[in-house]
Amino acid sequence: MKQRSLLSILCFILLASGVASVSAQTCIENRKYFTPNGTYDSNRRLILSSLPNNTASRDGFYYGSIGEEQDRVYALGMCIPKSTPSDCSNCIKGAAGWLIQDCVNQTDAYYWALDPTLCLVRYSNISFSGSAAFWEIEPQYLVLNTATIASNLTEFKTIWEDLTSRTITAASAARSTPSSSDNHYRVDFANLTKFQNIYALMQCTPDISSDECNNCLQRGVLEYQSCCGNNTGGYVMRPICFFRWQLFTFSKAFHNITLATTPPLSPPPLQRPVVASQPPSADNRDKKRDNSSGKISMKTILAIVVVGIVILIIISGILARRFARKEKPYQEVELNQTGITSVRSLQYKFKTIETATNNFSERLGHGGSGHVFKGRLPDGKEIAVKRLSEKTEQSKKEFKNEVVLVAKLQHRNLVRLLGFSVKGEEKIIVYEYLPNRSLDYILFDPTKQGELDWKKRYKIIGGTARGILYLHQDSQPTIIHRDLKAGNILLDAHMNPKVADFGTARIFGMDQSVAITANAAGTPIYGTRRILDEI
Structure with a gap:
């Protein structure tokens, strides 16, 4: 906190700590339900499996249906304009x-995914093309950054x-391509300071009208303002519209717009007027002496101010590095960092977790920080529950690190966080349940080894690499895992890998590629020889 206190003297925006999240389920609960594994479910899976190719190959927008009568499923896929076919x-x-x-x-559901680009998937048992019914414009899902703006708020x-006003106007304007994702779409930015932009x-x-689009976006902006006007970013999603703003670029949406250039740090030097030489009179000599002394005084003042500012910046930087090294053996991810949002996370009551796991009776495995148990929530969903056993300050940091990081990340090759629970010294993290457990469990089980043919091994290698590539290149912010090993690669029912355990992960700045780590992290036998020699 001392580092931030020093730097806040020179900053326009002060990030204040705090956690806030307002979210809603995207599985619509006010319609009828279908029977799992029935005809409707089969049609749903079939049309959703065809959406990626259909959407990417048809200018980023596709709407279609499959099935007959009560088992008919309507589905929509949409990506932002100029997304690559692969990203879409x-x-x-x-x-x-x-x-x-x-x-x-649920027979109705939708979801706006944020990575590797922005896209929408929606399905229903009734046709919804061109529809903006009442339930579709009511608040459904709102997520905000936990940091707040505490200076120059007006x-x-x-x-x-x-x-936001000019972006709404541009986005809601109809274009000549009504069946393309380019219709009703806009990205824009504004200068906040010399070195900071706002991106929207x-x-x-x-398929909806300009008025319906304008109404939906206006509602989203007003709702965000009413609940979170002082926060440093967030988004509002509905089945027919999406609004997001941040203090950084996102979803690969700003590559093709011209960003503001940084103005010069100081004005160009003024040129002295050329005066014809003439013998000065006595009065002129007195005036010249007076003017010269005035000029010298002004130069001295300017020099003192400039030198003072430079010295202040240098001292602030030195002290910041000093406090960072002394107080943090590794850079933990705190809840008030820009870009860290609480996404799809839920704090469970500890009693709910106890009941779901039958008082932690079915253990799946254990690691250096605790044990993992299998559980089942009241709605029937199977879960994996990580119960931290250590009570040290380091374990508390790793718990917060993992909860905040995994809640932010969205990628099919990264484990998904369902929630967490805290009660006294008890710290619980709830994940999606992956039936094939971890890669090391299969590698070192004589009966399971035979299941890993080369096709499956290649699939696991590729999926793990994609997950790590996302953390290093596409995640906002960049994240270094620091404990990648077979035990932290989990496998779902189809042997798709998912990277897990972000307790010792480290966050990088947007342009940062190198960092100094005072203490070694992760599992020793998986570290490099140079690090092992220093432990």
């Missing part, structure tokens, strides 16, 4: 997978309101 397909595939997992028997709100993205489904 991967995004649609990930969103569809989430809906199949989360919405176990100026910030003026700039923010102007940006708005999109409606292209």
Whole structure:
């Protein structure tokens, strides 16, 4: 905190700690339900599996249906304009997978996925093309950054309101391509300070009218303002429209717009006027002496101010590095960092977890920080529960690190966080249940080894690499895992790998590629020889 206190003197925006999240389920509960593994479920899975290719190959928008009568399923897929076919397909595939997992028997559901680009997947048992029914524009899902803006708030709100107003106008305007994702879409930015921009993205489904799009986006902006006007970013999603703003670029949406250039740090030097030489009179000599002394005084003052500012910046930087090294043996991810949002996370009561795990009776495995148990929630969903056994300050940091990081991440090759629980010294993390457990369990089990043919091994290697590549290149912010090993690669029912255990992960700045680690982290036998020699 001392580091932030020093740097806040020079910053326009002060990030204040705090946790806030308002979220809603995207599985619609006010319609009828279907029977799992029945005809409707089969049709749902079939049309969702075809969405990635259909959407990516048809200008980023696809709407279709499959089945007959009461088992008919309507589905929509949409990516933002100029997404690459690969990014669009991967995004649609990930969103569809989430809906199949989360919405176990709801006939209506939708989800806006944020990575590797922005996309929408929606399905229903009734046709919804061109529809903006009442339930579709009511608040459904709102997520906000936990950091707040604590200085120059009035100026910030003026700039923010102007940006959102003109973005709504541009996004809701109809274009000549009503069946393309380019219809009802806009990205824009505004200068907040010399070194900071505000970025905004708005999109409606292209099949609704301009008035319906404008109404939906206006509601989203007003709802965000009413609950979270002082926060440093967030988004509001509905089945027909999406609004997001941040202090950094996101979803690969700003690559093709011209960003503001950084103005010069100091004005160009003024040129002295050329005066014809003439013999000065006595009065002129006196005036010249007076003017010269005035000029010298002004130069001295300017020099002192400039030198003072430079010295202040240097001292702040030195002290910041000093406190960072002394107080933090590794950079923990705190709840008030820009870009860290509480996404799809839920704090469970400890009693609920006890009941779900039958008082922690079915153990799946254990690691250096605790044990993992199998459980079942009241709605029938199977879960994996990590119960931390250590009570040290380091374990508390790792718990917070993991909860915040995994809640932020969305990728099919990263384990998904369902929630957490804290009661006294008890710290619980709830994950999706993966029936094939970890890779090391299969590798070192004589009876399971035979299941890993080369096709499955290649699939596990590729999926793990994609998950790590996402952390290093596409995640906002960049994350280094620091404990990648077979025990931290979990496998689902189809042997798809998911990277887990982010307790010792480290966050990097957007342009940072190197960091100094005072203490070694992770499992010793998986570290490099140079690190092992220092332990």
